[in-house]
Amino acid sequence: MITLENFKKYKEFIVVEAPTxxxxxxxxxxxxxxxxxxxxxxxxVGIDYFPEDANEEMRQFLNERNFPLEQTIAMMTAVDMEFAFIDCYEExxxxxxxxxxxxLGNAVDVTKAHQYAYQPKVGTINTFIFINGNLSDEALIQALCCAVEVKTKIIHERGILDHKSGTIATGTSTDSVCVASTQTGEFHQYAGSITKMGTLxxxxxxxxxxxxxxxxxxxxKGNQ
Structure with missing residues (x-):
């Protein structure tokens, strides 16, 4: 199982090491x-992080910390890891x-982004969902879709704007989502919005x- 004990916090990153x-x-x-x-x-990463090749820089970062590249998923954000929120839920x-x-500094309305030239800015929503369950491939994809729906719902409720278009944003231009399943325990064929997995x-x-x-x-607000 994946529990809070699998999360290790360091100054500039958090890592989850799964038993399998x-x-x-x-x-x-x-x-x-x-x-x-x-x-x-x-x-x-810092707000001034703009390397020539971010993917290569990330590989170097992982190598230097002895993470096997072929066994590792990695995301980056300008948000300090002290503001990472980790919660458990059961059903x-x-x-x-x-x-x-x-x-949210890089919020974008995907339906309006074609109207203006994009300038890279810092701002990312990173989401990891670890599932202690057994999911079909279909359910795994549906779980990711549910996560995106939740994100967009929250941004709409909070009135987060795309500052270019002035319309409600749908996310940021660099959002990342990861759904990972232990493939043990209860089986879930589906994970859509009205299923047990989707509602969880x-x-x-x-x-x-x-x-x-x-x-x-x-x-x-405190830094304005």
Whole structure:
């Protein structure tokens, strides 16, 4: 199982080391897509972070800390890891552990982004969902879709704007999501919005991400 004990916090990153490889579907910066991975890294970088090749720089970062590249999922954000929120949720025989960091300085309305030239800015919502359950490939993808729906719902409720278009944002331009399953325990063929798995993700991520957004907005207000 994945529990809070699997999370190790360091100054500039948090890592989850799974006891066995997890079935994973993600949009992570390092090793995106579908696969089986053991290490999951959420990393803080500075607001002035603009290397020539961010992917290569990330590989160097992981190498220097002895993370095996072929076994590691990694994301990055300008949000300090002290503002990472990690919560556990249970529903019957299935449990999930969620980690979120939320930076909103780069909020974008995807339906309006074609109207203006994009300029890179810092701001990312990173979401990790670890599932103690057995998911079909279909359910794994549906779980990721549920996570994106929750994110967009929260941004809409909070009135977060795309500063270019002035419309409600749908996310940031660099958001990353990772869903990882232990493939043990209760089986879930589906994980859509009205399934047991989908509603567990909906409830849990809504609570955890709102905490992360609260901390981001409070921090920005205190530094104005």
């Amino acid at each position: 490889p997890l079935r994973t579907f993600s949009s992570a910066m390092h090793n995106p897509g579908y696969g089986e991975y053991t290490f999951f890294v959420n990393r803080t 019957g025989e299935t449990s999930i552990v969620i980690m979120v960091t939320a930076g 993700i909906g409830r849990g991520l809504y609570e955890t991400m709102n905490k992360a957004v609260d901390s981001y907005l409070a921090f920005k």
